[in-house]
Amino acid sequence: MKKFISLLLIVFIHGCFLQTALAQEERKALVPLPSADDFSRGKDGWSFGLGLGIEYETAYEGSDEFGFEVDPAGAVQWRRGDDIFFWAGEALGWRGLRADTWLLEALVGFDEGREESDSKKGYLDGLGDNDEGFELVLQARRAFDADWRYWLVGRVVTGGNGNLGLFGVGRRFGDKVDGSGSEINLVVVYHDSKFANKDFGINAQQAAASGLNETSLGGGIRSFGINYDYRYFINDNWRIFGEVLYEHFTSDVRASPIARSNYEAEVGVGILYVF
Structure with a gap:
C-alpha cells in the first residue's frame, strides 16, 4: 500500500510539473x-489586445x-512561428526572431510633428507647426544568450525630416518567458543636422x-x-x-532657445485586455 501511495504521489507531482511546463511553453513569448x-x-494566428494608458510627459x-x-x-x-506582424496605433510593422539571439524589427509609423499650441505658455509662438510625415524605423537587438538576459540594441529612424540613430545595452529582470517582468536600457542617441533642426533649429x-x-x-550626439x-x-x-523614460540633452542641443530644459522625461502606466 505504501508503495502504491508513493507511486500515486510521484505520478501526481510529475503531472503537475508537466502541466506547468506545458502551460509555460504555450505562453512563451x-x-x-x-x-x-x-x-x-x-x-500561431491572430491575437488582439486593447486597453488604455495615461502618460505624464514633456x-x-x-x-x-x-x-x-x-x-x-x-x-x-x-504570428507565424518566429515572426509577428502587427498594427499598433499609428504604426504598421513586423518583428522576427532569428537564431534565438537576434530580434529584428521594421515598421512604418506616423510622426504628428509639433504645433505652436503645444506650449501653453507661448514659447513656440512664431515658430509655426512642424510638418507631419511617415517614418521608417529599423531596429535590431542581439542577445548574449538565448534567455535574453543582456543584449545590444541599435535603431535607425529615417524619413522626410531627417535621420536619427540609437545604440545601447539592455538588461532583463525576472525569470518568466511569457513577456512579463521588467527591463532597462541605456542608450546614446545621434541625429543628423536635418533632424536636429526639425526640433531645435x-x-x-x-x-x-x-x-x-x-x-x-x-549632426552628432543628441x-x-x-x-x-x-x-x-x-x-x-x-x-x-x-x-519610465529620461533623456538628457547634450550641450549643442541645450544651446538652442527652444530647449528650455536639459532633459525630456515621461512616465506612463496602463492596462490591457488580451482577447
Missing part, C-alpha cells in the same frame, strides 16, 4: 522582453512644461516672427538616455504595463 508586446500566448522636445495625456493602447497581431523667418535667435545645429519597461500579468487576459 517570441522573446521574453516586456518592451516587445506579444499577445499570441505562443500560438509637452514637446526640450520643453519645461509637463502634462497628462490619455491614449488607447494595444495592437492587432498575427530656428531659421531667419522663424527668428523674425518669434523674437528668438536664429539657430542652426549640426542625448544620453535610460528607459525602464514593466509588464505584469494579472491573469490570462488582463495585463498591467508601465514605462
Whole structure:
C-alpha cells in the first residue's frame, strides 16, 4: 500500500510539473522582453489586445512644461512561428526572431510633428507647426544568450525630416518567458543636422516672427538616455504595463532657445485586455 501511495504521489507531482511546463511553453513569448508586446500566448494566428494608458510627459522636445495625456493602447497581431506582424496605433510593422539571439524589427509609423499650441505658455509662438510625415524605423537587438538576459540594441529612424540613430545595452529582470517582468536600457542617441533642426533649429523667418535667435545645429550626439519597461500579468487576459523614460540633452542641443530644459522625461502606466 505504501508503495502504491508513493507511486500515486510521484505520478501526481510529475503531472503537475508537466502541466506547468506545458502551460509555460504555450505562453512563451517570441522573446521574453516586456518592451516587445506579444499577445499570441505562443500560438500561431491572430491575437488582439486593447486597453488604455495615461502618460505624464514633456509637452514637446526640450520643453519645461509637463502634462497628462490619455491614449488607447494595444495592437492587432498575427504570428507565424518566429515572426509577428502587427498594427499598433499609428504604426504598421513586423518583428522576427532569428537564431534565438537576434530580434529584428521594421515598421512604418506616423510622426504628428509639433504645433505652436503645444506650449501653453507661448514659447513656440512664431515658430509655426512642424510638418507631419511617415517614418521608417529599423531596429535590431542581439542577445548574449538565448534567455535574453543582456543584449545590444541599435535603431535607425529615417524619413522626410531627417535621420536619427540609437545604440545601447539592455538588461532583463525576472525569470518568466511569457513577456512579463521588467527591463532597462541605456542608450546614446545621434541625429543628423536635418533632424536636429526639425526640433531645435530656428531659421531667419522663424527668428523674425518669434523674437528668438536664429539657430542652426549640426549632426552628432543628441542625448544620453535610460528607459525602464514593466509588464505584469494579472491573469490570462488582463495585463498591467508601465514605462519610465529620461533623456538628457547634450550641450549643442541645450544651446538652442527652444530647449528650455536639459532633459525630456515621461512616465506612463496602463492596462490591457488580451482577447
